[in-house]
Amino acid sequence: xxxxxxxxxxxxxxxxxxxxxxxxxxxxxxxxxxxxxxxxxxxxxxxxxxxxxxxxxxxxxxxxxxxxxxxxxxxxxxxxxxxxxxxxxxxxxxxxxxxxxxxxxxxxxxxxxxxxxxxxxxxxxxxxxxxxxxxxxxxxxxxxxxxxxxxxxxxxxxxxxxxxxxxxxxxxxxxxxxxxxxxxxxxxxxxxxxxxxxxxxxxxxxxxxxxxxxxxxxxxxxxxxxxxxxxxxxxxxxxxxxxxxxxxxxxxxxxxxxxxxxxxxxxxxxxxxxxxxxxxxxxxxxxxxxxxxxxxxxxxxxxxxxxxxxxxxxxxxxxxxxxx
Amino acid sequence: xxxxxxxxxxxxxxxxxxxxxxxxxxxxxxxxxxxxxxxxxxxxxxxxxxxxxxxxxxxxxxxxxxxxxxxxxxxxxxxxxxxxxxxxxxxxxxxxxxxxxxxxxxxxxxxxxxxxxxxxxxxxxxxxxxxxxxxxxxxxxxxxxxxxxxxxxxxxxxxxxxxxxxxxxxxxxxxxxxxxxxxxxxxxxxxxxxxxxxxxxxxxxxxxxxxxxxxxxxxxxxxxxxxxxxxxxxxxxxxxxxxxxxxxxxxxxxxxxxxxxxxxxxxxxxxxxxxxxxxx
Numbered sequence: 001x002x003x004x005x006x007x008x009x010x011x012x013x014x015x016x017x018x019x020x021x022x023x024x025x026x027x028x029x030x031x032x033x034x035x036x037x038x039x040x041x042x043x044x045x046x047x048x049x050x051x052x053x054x055x056x057x058x059x060x061x062x063x064x065x066x067x068x069x070x071x072x073x074x075x076x077x078x079x080x081x082x083x084x085x086x087x088x089x090x091x092x093x094x095x096x097x098x099x100x101x102x103x104x105x106x107x108x109x110x111x112x113x114x115x116x117x118x119x120x121x122x123x124x125x126x127x128x129x130x131x132x133x134x135x136x137x138x139x140x141x142x143x144x145x146x147x148x149x150x151x152x153x154x155x156x157x158x159x160x161x162x163x164x165x166x167x168x169x170x171x172x173x174x175x176x177x178x179x180x181x182x183x184x185x186x187x188x189x190x191x192x193x194x195x196x197x198x199x200x201x202x203x204x205x206x207x208x209x210x211x212x213x214x215x216x217x218x219x220x221x222x223x224x225x226x227x228x229x230x231x232x233x234x235x236x237x238x239x240x241x242x243x244x245x246x247x248x249x250x251x252x253x254x255x256x257x258x259x260x261x262x263x264x265x266x267x268x269x270x271x272x273x274x275x276x277x278x279x280x281x282x283x284x285x286x287x288x289x290x291x292x293x294x295x296x297x298x299x300x301x302x303x304x305x306x307x308x309x310x311x312x313x314x315x316x317x318x319x320x321x322x323x324x
Numbered sequence: 325x326x327x328x329x330x331x332x333x334x335x336x337x338x339x340x341x342x343x344x345x346x347x348x349x350x351x352x353x354x355x356x357x358x359x360x361x362x363x364x365x366x367x368x369x370x371x372x373x374x375x376x377x378x379x380x381x382x383x384x385x386x387x388x389x390x391x392x393x394x395x396x397x398x399x400x401x402x403x404x405x406x407x408x409x410x411x412x413x414x415x416x417x418x419x420x421x422x423x424x425x426x427x428x429x430x431x432x433x434x435x436x437x438x439x440x441x442x443x444x445x446x447x448x449x450x451x452x453x454x455x456x457x458x459x460x461x462x463x464x465x466x467x468x469x470x471x472x473x474x475x476x477x478x479x480x481x482x483x484x485x486x487x488x489x490x491x492x493x494x495x496x497x498x499x500x501x502x503x504x505x506x507x508x509x510x511x512x513x514x515x516x517x518x519x520x521x522x523x524x525x526x527x528x529x530x531x532x533x534x535x536x537x538x539x540x541x542x543x544x545x546x547x548x549x550x551x552x553x554x555x556x557x558x559x560x561x562x563x564x565x566x567x568x569x570x571x572x573x574x575x576x577x578x579x580x581x582x583x584x585x586x587x588x589x590x591x592x593x594x595x596x597x598x599x600x601x602x603x604x
Contacts, residue, residue, distance in 0.1 A: 061487075062494075066483075066487055067488050070450050070454050070484070071453050071456050073453075073454055074455065074456060074457015074461065075458075077454070078462070079461075097447055098484075106435045106443060
C-alpha cells in the first residue's frame, strides 16, 4: 500500500475502521492463506468491498463472538492467517476466555481488531464504549497489544500483525476525520515506541487518539516554556522499556495519556516498569476515570474527562508547578 | 479387517483394556484425584473412533489428512489418553505420569500434536467451535478428513455450545460429527437437578443437524452411526446414551465419582469386577 501524504489524508477522512478494511483488501490480493472474520460487523469494519471481492477469504459467524474466536483458532491451527474484527467490547470481553484458551494458552495466532474502542461511540452508551480492553488483553500471556495513533498507523499495524509471530490485538480509536499524526511514510516496528518530539522537562507517553492530543499539548506547553517530549507508545504490550528508561533519564516527569480506564492500561503498563527504576521521576496518569459516567458526544466526553490538548497541557503545567 | 462381529469383539476388548488403564491412572493420580465418571462414559465412543473409524497414521501424528478428534468435555481425558495408548501415540509409562508435575497428560488435555492431542480443552463449550474452524479449513483446501467432537450433556448448559451448533449447519459442514455423551449427570448433580438440557436430539435436530441416537456403550450401534452414509451438506450429531462411571458397580450412575480419589481397596475390587466381566 502506498503510504504518502495523499493516502494518509484519505485514510484520516474515512477513519481507522474503514482504513482497516482497505488494508485487508490489499493484503488479500497477494495472500492466499488469508481469512477475515466478522460477527455481523463487516460494514462496521469497512469490509463491504472485501466481502464481495474475496468471499472465499471471508467468514461472517453472525452475532457470536465466542464462536468466532474458536473458529478463528481452528483456522489458525490449520495454517491460515486470520483476522477477526468487531467492536472493542465484543472483540475482547465477550469472548475473553476463548482468547485466553485458544490464542494465549494454545498459541494459535489470530489478529484481532477492536473497532471503535475508547469512547468514540459515546452516544451509544458504555455498552459500546470500551475502556477496559487494553487492561484485559494485556493480562493474557501471548497476546501483543497495539493502539495505532492514526489511520496510517492502523495500516502499518495491520501489515505488521500479519508477520508477527503471536496473536495480536489492534485497538482502533477515534472516528472519521481522525487527526493525522503521520503525514509521510515512516518506520513502524511492533514493540518499538516512536519519539515524535524531543523535550527535556516532561515526557508525554501516549497511545491511540491521545498521541495527536499530546503533540498539540506539547506545542501549548512550549508557549509556557515547558519542553515536552512526546512518545507514541503504539505497542502497549510488550511495552518498550528502553523508551521508558530514556524518558526517565531525560525528563523530570512522566505523563501517560490514554483513551482508556486509568486502571490497567498504558499508564499502568508504564508504571509497572518505571517502578523498577531507582529514583525514577513521578508519573501522572491521564485517562478515563475508573467509573461509568453519563454518555454523550465524543468530543464532549473528551472535554469532560479533560483529555483535549489544552486540558492536557493545563493539567501537566499544574503538576509541574507542584513538583518544583 | 475381519467381519463385523470380529471388529466389535476387538473394540470391546480394547474398551476393556482401556477401563483397566483408567483404573491404573486413577490409582497413580492418588490424592490429586481424577474425573472418573465422565471418562468412563465415553470409553466405547473413543474406542470405536480410535480403534476402527478414524483415519490416522501413528508414525505421522501430524499427517494433514488425519481425522481430527477434539475432546470438548476435556475432563473426560482418561477416556481419551487410554485410547491414545491403544492407538500407539503414547506409552503406558506416559499414562502413569497422569496429573504428575511436568507430565504431558494433565487432568484436562494440553495440546501436543506429537502425541495426537489436537487441542487444549477443559473450559467447556469451546471444542465445537474449534472443530468448525478445522472443518471449514479442510473444505477450503478440498481435504475430505472428518472432525469428531465429543461433548458432554452438562456441557450443553454453556451458551457457546449453541453458537457453534447454529453455525455448523449454516456452513453446511458434513465433515463435522458431534458426539453428545448423554450420561445425564454434571458436576454437582443430575442434569434434571442442576439445569435440564431437555431433549438433546430434538434440540440439535432443530438447529439443523442430522441426529442419530444410540446406546453409547454398544460398539455396533456406535460404529453404524459413525459409518452410515451421512447427509450431504449437513453435520451429524450422535446422541450417545451412556452411563456415568460405566464399568464398575460402585461408580455407575453414582455422581460422587465425577471427580474422586480411587483407593487401593477400591482399585482391587474394581479390577476384580472388570476381570470377571471380561471373562464372562
